[in-house]
Amino acid sequence: MRFYLMSAYLRLPLFSRILLTGGSFVLLFGFLIHLIEPKTYRTIFDGIWWAIVTTSTIGYGDFVPETTAGKLIAILLILLGTGFISAYFAALSAAAVSKENALMNGKLAYTKEGHTIIIGWNERVRKLLSQLTEFRPFMSFVIIDETLDKLPISNKNVHFIKGNPTYEHILHKANIAKAKTVLITADQHKNEMEADMAAILTLLTMKGLNPHIYAIIEILTAHQVNNAKRAGADEVIQTNSLSSFMMMNSMLSPGISQIVEHLLDQLKVEKLQPVDAPNDMIGKTFKQGHEMLWEQQILLLGIIRGEESYLNPSPHFVIEKNDQLFILKH
Structure with a gap:
């Protein structure tokens, strides 16, 4: 004894x-x-x-x-x-x-639940966190990056883990099992192909440890998009595709980029979003749904059906069960 x-x-x-x-x-x-x-x-x-x-x-x-x-x-x-x-x-x-x-110094394990893990650090992530912590002050974030020496920003809801995100012990320190969402950004220190392969490997590792985590991944090369989806990505952001689209429209219509940038800045967070179609809209046409939402000062922009998106479809387009409405709040 x-x-x-x-x-x-x-x-x-x-x-x-x-x-x-x-x-x-x-x-x-x-x-x-x-x-x-x-x-x-x-x-x-x-x-x-x-x-x-x-x-x-x-x-x-x-x-x-x-x-x-x-x-x-x-x-x-x-x-x-x-x-x-x-x-x-x-x-x-x-x-x-x-x-x-x-x-x-990124050595302290994270113990809370329901957080968002962000892989990589760059200026886009800095701006993203600045906006999210302003509009969602109760959200918590864990940054994983092996190039940083210390926490890059000062915020009580932002935690830092230093290390390689493909190593299981690093992901366990970030409490991957209890995380809700992960955003995997492209590694700015690698070329496009290597950055995509590293991002997909990270996604595979995280999905293996937490199959239910909602995964958003940034892909730079178009031919790796399907590989990212096969690896379990719930959303794929094609950064180069979005950038080239904006450049093309700017060349064809000079000044359009400033207008789009101003529009996006005005939208801020949560004004533009998909929502499940309510029961009273199922079976109604796009025009009828538009009129119903307009009374609530909500603009119906399109319909999301499975993997397909219909932006400003025909007025006679019928809203079905399990559809999502792509809306713009006032």
């Missing part, structure tokens, strides 16, 4: 051991001083109060040992107990500093 208790004590963290030892000193000496000087320390609580005040070096003076035995107990408490209490506060301060350094 003694061996079991000693083994359990030694397995405790240093902070817990110091706290337990210091508390034991306070209780022991509080009880002893009550036994030795029951007239001065009428209750055990009086003795414990004196022991706490003595070990913390506050020394109110409301209780003072009067006998030689009591004074010897006080000397022993000061020599032993005060040292443990000082060690307790020193350990507490060291633990706080150590935890803060581990957080800043």
